[in-house]
Amino acid sequence: MRNETPLDTDVSAYAVRLGDDALVLAQRLAECSSRAPALEEDIALSNIALDLLGQARALLTYAGEIEGARGPGGVPRQGSRSEDDLAYLRSEREFTNCQLVEQPNGDFAVTMARQLFFSAYQLALYRRLVASADATLAGVAAKGVKEVAYHVDHAGGWVVRLGDGTDESHRRVAAAVEQLWPFTHELFEADELTGRLAGAGVGVDSSELAIAWKEHVGGVLSEATLKCPPFGETAGWRPAGGRRGVHTEHLGFLLAEMQHLHRSHPGAKW
Amino acid sequence: MSPGPLASAVREALAEVTDPELPVLTIEDLGVLRDVTVGEDGRVEVTITPTYSGCPAMDVIRRDVERVLAGHGWDGAVVRTVLSPAWTTDWMSDDGRRKLREFGIAPPGPVAPVGAVAVDLVRCPRCGSAETRLVSRFGSTPCKALRACRRCLEPFDHFKPL
Numbered sequence: 001m002r003n004e005t006p007l008d009t010d011v012s013a014y015a016v017r018l019g020d021d022a023l024v025l026a027q028r029l030a031e032c033s034s035r036a037p038a039l040e041e042d043i044a045l046s047n048i049a050l051d052l053l054g055q056a057r058a059l060l061t062y063a064g065e066i067e068g069a070r071g072p073g074g075v076p077r078q079g080s081r082s083e084d085d086l087a088y089l090r091s092e093r094e095f096t097n098c099q100l101v102e103q104p105n106g107d108f109a110v111t112m113a114r115q116l117f118f119s120a121y122q123l124a125l126y127r128r129l130v131a132s133a134d135a136t137l138a139g140v141a142a143k144g145v146k147e148v149a150y151h152v153d154h155a156g157g158w159v160v161r162l163g164d165g166t167d168e169s170h171r172r173v174a175a176a177v178e179q180l181w182p183f184t185h186e187l188f189e190a191d192e193l194t195g196r197l198a199g200a201g202v203g204v205d206s207s208e209l210a211i212a213w214k215e216h217v218g219g220v221l222s223e224a225t226l227k228c229p230p231f232g233e234t235a236g237w238r239p240a241g242g243r244r245g246v247h248t249e250h251l252g253f254l255l256a257e258m259q260h261l262h263r264s265h266p267g268a269k270w
Numbered sequence: 271m272s273p274g275p276l277a278s279a280v281r282e283a284l285a286e287v288t289d290p291e292l293p294v295l296t297i298e299d300l301g302v303l304r305d306v307t308v309g310e311d312g313r314v315e316v317t318i319t320p321t322y323s324g325c326p327a328m329d330v331i332r333r334d335v336e337r338v339l340a341g342h343g344w345d346g347a348v349v350r351t352v353l354s355p356a357w358t359t360d361w362m363s364d365d366g367r368r369k370l371r372e373f374g375i376a377p378p379g380p381v382a383p384v385g386a387v388a389v390d391l392v393r394c395p396r397c398g399s400a401e402t403r404l405v406s407r408f409g410s411t412p413c414k415a416l417r418a419c420r421r422c423l424e425p426f427d428h429f430k431p432l
Contacts, residue, residue: 054324
């Protein structure tokens with residue numbers, strides 16, 4: 001047993017960050033269950049949601065274990081948080097997911113563009129995280145990378161079909177790309193936490209993922225006959241702040257729906 | 271893996287634990303059962319690994335393993351879940367693949383490099399034709415894709431390579 005180090009605190013915060021991304025998008029996709037445009041798509045979106053929920057559970061459980069395992073003096077702490085505590089009992093400002101994942105489903109083009117943008121990011125991230133010095137993060141990434149490969153393939157396929165489809169589908173998916181693009185910049189913003197963790201060989205410097213992401217997403221957009229908006233410094237509006245708990249108005253509503261049962265009936269199980 | 275009569279007996283007992291969604295496959299066929307060890311104090315430890323991160327069948331499988339162990343009186347047996355190395359369909363036994371095909375589900379082909387989606391030749395489990403098409407990459411459970419046969423026209427499930 002050793003004392004909790006600053007690195008442990010960082011790893012826990014990082015696991016929460018990755019877990020929140022997965023959890024919030026899982027909840028968004030779950031909203032499509034029973035109301036997707038086609039039965040096959042209903043099943044696909046629910047399956048993607050389930051994969052993300054599984055990743056979120058592993059990450060949040062791990063974050064809670066680190067919190068609880070090593071208190072000051074190496075004494076196991078009281079009141080460490082479980083995955084449910086972290087998912088259901090934190091307020092909006094305590095969630096550190098990126099703002100992209102909390103954006104509403106919109107029409108099917110928006111849902112698919114958001115999935116493409118996020119899954120391409122997650123694929124690049126997990127591909128690197130498999131080499132993490134932290135065995136649990138590496139394990140989650142090694143499992144997740146295989147699942148995410150299917151998500152990105154699915155979303156990319158739809159963006160191409162919609163973009164290279166009818167005038168109406170092209171117009172809709174072009175609007176979706178334009179609407180969501182500003183939220184992609186935040187994915188590649190490094191901060192002190194990612195800096196320290198990348199230095200320790202545990203985390204990934206998010207800014208290093210931009211090139212792989214742009215190549216991947218740019219390729220899909222080009223095949224879809226869609227224009228790739230400006231990237232990096234030349235981009236216009238760059239909303240950010242999710243990693244510091246600053247969110248768009250949509251997250252509060254999502255959390256209210258996700259958390260109300262657990263908060264109204266603490267400890268409810270079924 | 272630790273050989274020995276008790277570990278073998280545990281493995282034999284666990285042969286009754288199947289995937290709730292694929293009752294023809296035992297957890298050993300699936301490659302979900304990773305290890306059975308017996309400590310010096312005689313304590314049994316069973317190691318399992320999830321198929322997909324969020325597969326609900328895993329909770330049922332874990333409970334079933336615990337039930338079987340308790341039923342045989344192996345007190346204090348521990349069921350450990352490990353994520354690493356990540357489960358792959360390459361661990362599915364040949365026997366498992368045959369049982370899957372007989373059950374009407376096309377077994378997984380070889381796995382593609384990490385991070386890529388495998389493109390493999392999938393034969394119809396009913397008529398054996400290789401003329402099949404993908405209906406959806408996602409099926410009734412996380413592990414399956416939906417396909418249809420161009421020859422016999424039947425839809426079928428395909429266990430995706432992962």
